[in-house]
Amino acid sequence: QNRTQKSQSPPPKTPTTMVPGMAPKPAPPMPAQPKKPQHMLVLGTGFVGRYVSERLLSQGWRVSGTCTSAAKKMELELLGMTASVLDATTSNIADLHALQDATHLLISIPPIPGVGDPLLSSHADLQTTLTSGNLQWLCYLSSTMNPKSASSKLRYAAEQGWLDLVDELDLSAFILRLGGIYGPGRSALDTIAKRKSSSRRQKLRESKQYTARIHVADIYQAILASMSIKSTRKIYNVVDDDPAPRSEVFAFAQSLIEKRYPDLAADSAESNSQSRIIAAEKRVSNGRLKQELGVRLAHPSYRSGLQSILDSWLEGNQ
Numbered sequence: 001q002n003r004t005q006k007s008q009s010p011p012p013k014t015p016t017t018m019v020p021g022m023a024p025k026p027a028p029p030m031p032a033q034p035k036k037p038q039h040m041l042v043l044g045t046g047f048v049g050r051y052v053s054e055r056l057l058s059q060g061w062r063v064s065g066t067c068t069s070a071a072k073k074m075e076l077e078l079l080g081m082t083a084s085v086l087d088a089t090t091s092n093i094a095d096l097h098a099l100q101d102a103t104h105l106l107i108s109i110p111p112i113p114g115v116g117d118p119l120l121s122s123h124a125d126l127q128t129t130l131t132s133g134n135l136q137w138l139c140y141l142s143s144t145m146n147p148k149s150a151s152s153k154l155r156y157a158a159e160q161g162w163l164d165l166v167d168e169l170d171l172s173a174f175i176l177r178l179g180g181i182y183g184p185g186r187s188a189l190d191t192i193a194k195r196k197s198s199s200r201r202q203k204l205r206e207s208k209q210y211t212a213r214i215h216v217a218d219i220y221q222a223i224l225a226s227m228s229i230k231s232t233r234k235i236y237n238v239v240d241d242d243p244a245p246r247s248e249v250f251a252f253a254q255s256l257i258e259k260r261y262p263d264l265a266a267d268s269a270e271s272n273s274q275s276r277i278i279a280a281e282k283r284v285s286n287g288r289l290k291q292e293l294g295v296r297l298a299h300p301s302y303r304s305g306l307q308s309i310l311d312s313w314l315e316g317n318q
């Protein structure tokens with residue numbers, strides 16, 4: 001029987017250092033490779049991009065981002081980011097060094113009237129760079145749309161452009177259609193506190209009776225949730241449960257401020273004067289955000305969202 005075994009498996013090679021009668025020393029374990037941190041690149045580190053970046057940095061991510069001015073670049077660097085100044089209308093995005101290394105890419109630069117998505121003019125170079133890079137996940141921040149408006153057509157074309165670009169790449173890709181974004185530093189409360197009179201653009205928006213909104217914390221949640229599923233072409237509405245006219249949101253913000261800061265509120269009643277009633281629009285469903293991405297909104301209504309912003313003022317952690 002021994003002979004048979006021998007003929008089936010040759011004897012193991014004896015290490016030259018082996019001492020007769022002693023078992024060979026096992027090879028020392030390889031030192032554990034430190035895990036390379038995930039690397040997020042944010043194209044357009046504005047309100048949402050910055051919120052997301054700050055949180056990912058605190059989770060140990062490496063985060064790079066672009067902006068359009070040297071002053072903003074310095075601000076981003078102070079947060080711990082690797083920042084670059086990029087004007088997408090004049091620079092080739094494919095030259096951006098971080099693009100080759102990034103594992104995650106968040107696109108937050110809006111399309112430009114008459115130009116379209118400024119990043120997609122470098123489509124071919126961009127695709128080549130991404131193919132040879134480390135990218136696993138891409139997310140384009142879009143907006144809820146009324147398909148007839150010119151700006152929505154631009155948005156839709158940008159969405160399609162990004163989906164075409166990722167078509168041949170093996171990565172997860174998401175389009176998040178965001179409602180009106182608010183959060184600490186950008187809200188009806190901030191407008192009232194700064195006693196800004198509404199700009200003409202804001203006044204025009206008052207004519208839309210119902211507008212879908214979303215707190216930036218819930219955008220962050222949706223982004224994180226999308227990272228945990230593998231998907232190629234998924235589009236989600238990212239809005240809260242409570243679309244409301246701008247006048248209603250301002251009236252609520254005003255009442256919150258009146259309770260806490262009576263002096264501040266006295267001067268700012270203008271924001272509450274809108275009374276035009278025009279057909280409802282910009283109400284979209286967030287069903288798939290909840291069911292497929294499993295997001296439980298931190299702020300299902302602007303009421304809790306604004307309340308939390310006011311609370312953060314009092315806590316001094318704005």
Ligand SMILES: NC(=O)c1ccc[n+]([C@@H]2O[C@H](COP(=O)([O-])OP(=O)(O)OC[C@H]3O[C@@H](n4cnc5c(N)ncnc54)[C@H](OP(=O)(O)O)[C@@H]3O)[C@@H](O)[C@H]2O)c1
Pocket residue numbers: 043044045046047048049066067068069072086087088089107108109110111118141142143144178179180181182
């Ligand atoms: N605001 C809303 O209520 C709302 C609603 C739905 C969707 N969205 C869209 O969602 C995305 C994120 O929103 P947000 O409020 O975070 O946007 P944001 O604060 O306006 O940030 C936009 C970013 O894009 C950069 N950018 C603009 N034009 C550029 C150009 N030509 N080249 C290079 N960079 C350029 C800006 O650079 P700087 O930082 O240097 O200014 C900024 O970092 C945007 O696409 C926005 O249009 C916004």
